[in-house]
Amino acid sequence: MDEPKKIMHVVRKAPHGSIYAYEGLEMVLIMASYDQEVCMCFIDDGVFALVKNQDTSGIEIKGFMKTLGVLADYDVENLYVDQTSLEERGLTEDDLYVPVQVRTSDELGKLMHEQDVLVPQ
Amino acid sequence: MLHTINKSPFESDSLVTCLRFAQPGDVILLLEDGVYGAKANTKYEPLIKAASEKVKFFALCADLDARGMKDLIIDISCVNYEGFVDLVVDHQVNAWL
Numbered sequence: 123m124d125e126p127k128k129i130m131h132v133v134r135k136a137p138h139g140s141i142y143a144y145e146g147l148e149m150v151l152i153m154a155s156y157d158q159e160v161c162m163c164f165i166d167d168g169v170f171a172l173v174k175n176q177d178t179s180g181i182e183i184k185g186f187m188k189t190l191g192v193l194a195d196y197d198v199e200n201l202y203v204d205q206t207s208l209e210e211r212g213l214t215e216d217d218l219y220v221p222v223q224v225r226t227s228d229e230l231g232k233l234m235h236e237q238d239v240l241v242p243q
Numbered sequence: 244m245l246h247t248i249n250k251s252p253f254e255s256d257s258l259v260t261c262l263r264f265a266q267p268g269d270v271i272l273l274l275e276d277g278v279y280g281a282k283a284n285t286k287y288e289p290l291i292k293a294a295s296e297k298v299k300f301f302a303l304c305a306d307l308d309a310r311g312m313k314d315l316i317i318d319i320s321c322v323n324y325e326g327f328v329d330l331v332v333d334h335q336v337n338a339w340l
Contacts, residue, residue, distance in 0.1 A: 134260070134339070165264075166256055206263065231264035234337060235244060242338045 127238040128159045133168035135243065138183055143171045146243030147186050154196040161200035162193075163230055164222070168243070169207045172218040190220050202230055244269045245334035248277035252287045257339040262290065267297040272322070272330060274303040278312055281319045288316050295319075303327060 131150050135142045154160045164172060171186075178185035193201070201222045208214065208224065215224055225233070234240060246265060252258040258273075258280050265271065271294075273280050280287055281302040291300060295318035304321045307313075315321070322330070 132337075134257075166260055207260075227260075227263040228266075231266050234264065235266060235335075237335075240335070240337045242340045 126158045128236065129153055129161070129239045129241060130234060130237040131160065131162045131241045131243055132234075133162060133164050133171055133243045134166045136167040137171040137176070137186070138178065138181060142243050143168065144184075144186055146241075147189055149241070149243075150193070150198060151189070151196055154193075154198050160196075160198050161202065162198065163202045163204070163233075165204045165207050165230075167207075167211075169203055169211060169213060169218075172201075172203070172220060172222065173213070174217060174219045176219075187219060193220070202233065204230055245330050245336050246271045247336060247338045248273050248280065249275040249338075249340065251276040251279040252285075253279065258287065259290065261337075261339045262294045262298075265294070265298050269298045270301065270330060270334060271298055272301045272303065272327065273319070274306050274327075278302045278306045278310060281307065281315045282312055283314045283316050291316050292318055301326070301330065 131146055133143055133146055137143045150160055150162060176185060176187055201220060203222045203224050205224050205226050246261045246269060248258050248261060250257045300319040301322040302319050304323050
């Protein structure tokens with residue numbers, strides 16, 4: 123098998139209004155199970171995907187809070203969050219459901235350059 | 244790195260967010276409804292003019308023509324489909340959908 127690729131999934135959409143974030147998370151788990159070096163980056167409304175206490179039972183959507191919790195078991199340990207996107211939405215790291223690394227847009231821009239593949243979600 | 248923007252800046256944050264992340268030397272290609280960002284005298288023109296000191300802007304000719312966009316910000320160059328392919332071959336692509 124080829125060397126593992128560095129793959130960053132860039133989540134920019136809110137979780138339940140479209141299927142992007144949910145399907146994207148499925149894709150992350152699939153890629154991670156093929157031993158690729160997968161990380162995720164949450165930007166713009168994508169940061170809402172990480173907010174605590176989401177209860178989707180009322181809208182009859184499965185939700186993915188539990189799936190987020192098992193990312194570390196798939197060795198997806200690097201979840202990056204854009205500081206500006208958090209601040210613009212009145213959120214702090216404490217509002218998020220899983221441990222993340224908050225970075226400036228410029229730092230994340232540099233990190234994007236280090237990836238082999240960027241997957242938009 | 245080649246950033247592609249396919250949404251109008253009036254509809255989506257893609258262009259503004261992308262510019263926050265873009266690094267010096269990166270290329271930004273406006274296509275589909277993204278080409279509305281190339282129009283002169285919009286509220287986004289100052290942002291694009293400032294950013295063009297560190298990144299290079301292109302807009303896809305066919306999409307500009309299809310939308311009757313003639314009066315472009317001076318810092319934005321028109322590129323045809325062949326040029327689009329060259330950009331994709333030469334850069335890592337970051338699509339801001």
